[in-house]
Every structure is written in C-alpha cells, then in structure tokens.
Amino acid sequence: MSRRNLLRGAAAGTGAVALPSLLAACSSGPGGDSKTIRMGSNSSDPVPKKAFADAFAAYEKQSKAGRKIKVNTVDHNTFQENINRYLQGKPDDVFMWFAGYRMQFFAKKGLLLDISDLWKTYQGFSPALKDQSTGEDGKQYFTPYYYYPWAVFHRKSLFDQHGYTAPKTLDEYIALAKQMQKDKLIPIAFCDKDGWPAMGTFDYINMRTNGYEFHKSLMAGKEAWTDKRVKDVFDTWRSLLPYCQPGANGRTWQEAATSLQQRKTGMAVFGMPHPGAQFPKAEQTDIDFFPFPEINPEHGQDAVEAPIDGFLLAKNSKTLKNKKTLESAKDLLAYLATPKAEDTYLAGDPNNIAVNSGASTSTYSSLQKKAVELVSGAKQISQFLDRDTRPDFASTVMIPAIQSFINNPKDVDGLVNGIERQKKTIFATEG
Incomplete structure (x- = not known):
C-alpha cells in the first residue's frame, strides 16, 4: 500500500x-x-x-x-x-x-x-x-x-525581526544561514548526544536528494552505502555543518531546543514535540516551521517524516x-x-x-493545523531512520557512524565503507 x-x-x-x-x-x-x-x-x-x-x-x-x-x-x-x-x-x-x-x-x-x-x-x-x-x-x-512531523523549526518573532523568509531550496537555506551568521546568530541548532536527533537531518537530505523509494530501499539493506547517491548525501550534509552549532555530540536535544527558545540559534531540524517541550507556555504561539528545503527538483519536498x-x-x-x-x-x-x-x-x-x-x-x-496540512499534503511518509530500518542496525551502526561523521566529516569514503561492511553482516542474519 x-x-x-x-x-x-x-x-x-x-x-x-x-x-x-x-x-x-x-x-x-x-x-x-x-x-x-x-x-x-x-x-x-x-x-x-x-x-x-x-x-x-x-x-x-x-x-x-x-x-x-x-x-x-x-x-x-x-x-x-x-x-x-x-x-x-x-x-x-x-x-x-x-x-x-x-x-x-x-x-x-x-x-x-x-x-x-x-x-x-x-x-x-x-x-x-x-x-x-x-x-x-x-x-x-x-x-x-x-x-x-519533522521539519525546520524557528521562532516567528525572530524571523519577523530580521525579515527572514522561509527558504524553499537548499541554496536559499544556505543563503539564509549566511545571513543569520551576519546577524550574530548560530544558524542551525544541532545536537546528537542522544544518538538519534541527527538522523532526521540525514533522512531529509537523502529523501530530498534521492527520493523516498531510495530511502526505503537503503533502510531495508537493499542498497549499498558505498553508492555515489549516499556519498552525495554526506557531501551535502558536510556543506551545511559550518552553519550548525559546534559540539553536537555533546549536546542533548533539550539543550538545542532551548538555544532556539533563547534566540541563540535561528532554526533547527526537529520533530514538533521537541521545541514544544522546551518553550514556555506563553511562547508556544511563537513556534513555527517550514518543510525541509528542496535539493533535487525531481523529488521536491514530496516526502515528510511523520513518526x-x-x-x-x-x-x-x-x-x-x-x-x-x-x-x-x-x-x-x-x-x-x-x-x-x-x-x-x-x-x-x-x-x-x-x-x-x-x-x-x-x-x-x-x-x-499547519502540521496536519504538511503531512496530509505529503506524497510519501517516512517513519524516521531508526524506525524504518532494523533496530540493531540503527543502534549499533548508524548512531556511532553519524556521530563519527559529525566529528570528522572529511572521510566520507571511510565512513560509508564501514557502514556497508557492518550492514552486510547484520542484514545477512534473521535478527
């Protein structure tokens, strides 16, 4: 279905x-x-x-x-x-x-x-x-x-204050990040101490670059992580890291969401409950989001993560x-x-x-209401990396792999080779 x-x-x-x-x-x-x-x-x-x-x-x-x-x-x-x-x-x-x-x-x-x-x-x-x-x-x-849903969350008032508009493409997203840096903001709140938050960013870059069907096949162990399409995902992600909060592997999602609430960062790839849990009740109406931007026009913004x-x-x-x-x-x-x-x-x-x-x-x-509109208008719905694949693969391979990438984003070949070796072993078993 x-x-x-x-x-x-x-x-x-x-x-x-x-x-x-x-x-x-x-x-x-x-x-x-x-x-x-x-x-x-x-x-x-x-x-x-x-x-x-x-x-x-x-x-x-x-x-x-x-x-x-x-x-x-x-x-x-x-x-x-x-x-x-x-x-x-x-x-x-x-x-x-x-x-x-x-x-x-x-x-x-x-x-x-x-x-x-x-x-x-x-x-x-x-x-x-x-x-x-x-x-x-x-x-x-x-x-x-x-x-x-997962999307790119921000404060309405911060965007209004600086005249920011929601980007629709990756180029516009990067341009906005550069402007935020000029405005003395850290553009993207970023965290992965818990092991799973950065998976949302990987999923969106992958689905925007290669489409939902490739995401689904990759999560099922049917695609090679050494495929150029996967390397492209990490290369694109590496281009975004200069705009992200440094030290992500030592930061919890609660701390990242609080930085958004405190106007220290401009935006964050989150699930809707994450900023909602860290913003005081009086500031809940100031939370807004936009869909993760388009990378490959062939796939547009078709897919939405909605666990x-x-x-x-x-x-x-x-x-x-x-x-x-x-x-x-x-x-x-x-x-x-x-x-x-x-x-x-x-x-x-x-x-x-x-x-x-x-x-x-x-x-x-x-x-x-905006979240309902986003999800109901999606052409494909994903459940999130650690829900769309085997739990042992997600926990023992992807958590350390993504954290390793955040620490050293230059060695993409070594990264994907390591993932692929472990994937073959894990998916060869019945679990």
Missing part, C-alpha cells in the same frame, strides 16, 4: 542489555491482580508524561471493572536502546512503541501479541494507518495514538498469561483507540496530532 494517504484519515478529522530494574516492573505473576495493567512507558519528558497520566487517569475513572494502570516510566533513550532485550525478558503488559517497520520487526520475532480482534472494533483509523499497524503475517499488533507512536502487548509478559489480565490489557487498548482518549492526551500535550479521525480539532493550535 502506498504511504501517500497514510494520515488522510487523521487529516480529515483534523522508532544493549536491558536491566530488569530499569525495564521491568514487579510482576504480580499469572495469578496476580488481573485488574492492574502494567504499562511500559518511554515518555520520560515532563509534558508527555503528564499528558499520559491524564489519559490513564481518565481510563481508570471510566472503568466499570475498577481497572488500574501501573506505569513503569523509563528514560526515552534507555527504553529505545534496550527494547530488544526488554521484550525478550520480563516486559510489562502494554508498552509504548512505534508503528511500521519497528513494530513489524518484533512481531516477526514473535515478541508481540496479535490484537486483530480489537481492530475489528476500531473506528476512525484510515486503511493506511491499519497497514502501518500490521505485521508481515497480515495480523495487527499496534494501536496508533498520535503522530508528529506514529502507539501501544502494543508484550507476548512475554507473565501476567498476560492470565486471561483476565489479558482482557484488562485489551480493554485499555480499546479505550486508547477512541477519540476521547486522544482528546484527553492532546489537551495536555499540544505538540502532537491525533490519528483518529473522530478526535476533536477545535482546540488545535495554528501549529497543529
């Missing part, structure tokens, strides 16, 4: 060793409290953490069976880096994760529970959203909750062996699939977009 209409339904209504102490809540065992649902959460940042707490509280309040949710929140990066061992060990009943390839990878390994029965009752999800929730075996494993987050059931959860606990967990997923559940969450976190076409858009900010 084409991803062109991935979020049309939403627009119409509007992705190491896990330490048990970190990634596994205390199990009550198969015979334990069947009304307590254990939730593995990667939403460790204050805004989404509070919004999820509100949504879970709303579920508990409406539960006639008196069901409760016990949330096990783990730092986002720790959760993501350890997800494989977590799911193979002693996972929670329900856990937060990503749609598409990252879900399919674990479904294929037999680490997720089939929820196709729930999908027969779900309403408000487009066929393409269902496709993103479906494993290679044709069964559904994922309940989508929200999405958010989808949601919920899954862990097959290795000991408590889900209890049929009543499984019933409780499925009841929670059924609730989270409703417009009401999404409305409750978004009331506390306006940095995302509901996926259910029945969710209310009456409280959407101008930024949210």
Whole structure:
C-alpha cells in the first residue's frame, strides 16, 4: 500500500542489555491482580508524561471493572536502546512503541501479541494507518495514538525581526544561514548526544536528494552505502555543518531546543514535540516551521517524516498469561483507540496530532493545523531512520557512524565503507 494517504484519515478529522530494574516492573505473576495493567512507558519528558497520566487517569475513572494502570516510566533513550532485550525478558503488559517497520520487526520475532480482534472494533483509523499497524503475517499488533512531523523549526518573532523568509531550496537555506551568521546568530541548532536527533537531518537530505523509494530501499539493506547517491548525501550534509552549532555530540536535544527558545540559534531540524517541550507556555504561539528545503527538483519536498507512536502487548509478559489480565490489557487498548482518549492526551500535550479521525480539532493550535496540512499534503511518509530500518542496525551502526561523521566529516569514503561492511553482516542474519 502506498504511504501517500497514510494520515488522510487523521487529516480529515483534523522508532544493549536491558536491566530488569530499569525495564521491568514487579510482576504480580499469572495469578496476580488481573485488574492492574502494567504499562511500559518511554515518555520520560515532563509534558508527555503528564499528558499520559491524564489519559490513564481518565481510563481508570471510566472503568466499570475498577481497572488500574501501573506505569513503569523509563528514560526515552534507555527504553529505545534496550527494547530488544526488554521484550525478550520480563516486559510489562502494554508498552509504548512505534508503528511500521519497528513494530513489524518484533512481531516477526514473535515478541508481540496479535490484537486483530480489537481492530475489528476500531473506528476512525484510515486503511493506511491499519497497514502501518500490521505485521508481515497480515495480523495487527499496534494501536496508533498520535503522530508528529519533522521539519525546520524557528521562532516567528525572530524571523519577523530580521525579515527572514522561509527558504524553499537548499541554496536559499544556505543563503539564509549566511545571513543569520551576519546577524550574530548560530544558524542551525544541532545536537546528537542522544544518538538519534541527527538522523532526521540525514533522512531529509537523502529523501530530498534521492527520493523516498531510495530511502526505503537503503533502510531495508537493499542498497549499498558505498553508492555515489549516499556519498552525495554526506557531501551535502558536510556543506551545511559550518552553519550548525559546534559540539553536537555533546549536546542533548533539550539543550538545542532551548538555544532556539533563547534566540541563540535561528532554526533547527526537529520533530514538533521537541521545541514544544522546551518553550514556555506563553511562547508556544511563537513556534513555527517550514518543510525541509528542496535539493533535487525531481523529488521536491514530496516526502515528510511523520513518526506514529502507539501501544502494543508484550507476548512475554507473565501476567498476560492470565486471561483476565489479558482482557484488562485489551480493554485499555480499546479505550486508547477512541477519540476521547486522544482528546484527553492532546489537551495536555499540544505538540502532537491525533490519528483518529473522530478526535476533536477545535482546540488545535495554528501549529497543529499547519502540521496536519504538511503531512496530509505529503506524497510519501517516512517513519524516521531508526524506525524504518532494523533496530540493531540503527543502534549499533548508524548512531556511532553519524556521530563519527559529525566529528570528522572529511572521510566520507571511510565512513560509508564501514557502514556497508557492518550492514552486510547484520542484514545477512534473521535478527
């Protein structure tokens, strides 16, 4: 199925060793409290953490069976880096994760529970959203909750102050960066201490240069990283580095977003929640974005990164062996699939977009409405580098490779040769 209409339904209504102490809540065992649902959460940042707490509280309040949710929140990066061992060990009943390839990878390994029965009752999800929730075996494993686009974010007032206009091409982007330097600004906030933020820049340069189909094929291990098309991506990226904050490998995304808020930097390639989480409430309306600029006219600005987050059931959860606990967990997923559940969450976190076409858009900010327009108008939707490829390839190869490139952007040949060698080894295995 084409991803062109991935979020049309939403627009119409509007992705190491896990330490048990970190990634596994205390199990009550198969015979334990069947009304307590254990939730593995990667939403460790204050805004989404509070919004999820509100949504879970709303579920508990409406539960006639008196069901409760016990949330096990783990730092986002720790959760993501350890997800494989977590799911193979002693996972929670329900856990937060990503749609598409990252879900399919674990479904294929037999680490997720089939929820196709729930999908027969779900309403408000487009066929393409269902496709993103479906494993290679044709069964559904994922309940989508929200999405958010990646773009180039900035402050409206800063652009107005200096008379900047949003660039549409790479040449205009570089010209704007040069002007920002003249105005004593660091043009591009840049960070990669967490290992994944710079992946967004790679993805956009790749899709703008070579197109979405090449991106998809490269992420699937079907293209050579030594291909000239990949080298062109890194060469273009190298030309942008003089306009980026130095020392990116030592900077968190929170610090980079704060520099944007403090007017020390002019723009940043981010997902919508990132500046939203660092800007005070009174300054939220000053956040704006423009699509990553065109590089190759053949591909224009067709593709948009718009990751989808949601919920899954862990097959290795000991408590889900209890049929009543499984019933409780499925009841929670059924609730989270409703417009009401999404409305409750978004009331506390306006940095995302509901996926259910029945969710209310009456409280959407101008930024949210612009995000819906961006994604619904995209010809292709990507999920992000570490979600569009194998998790082991993303974590063990691409994180250190991109960080190495940031430190030494001159040796592109050595970089891509190293990636290609490791890619061949990893993709030759079943995972």
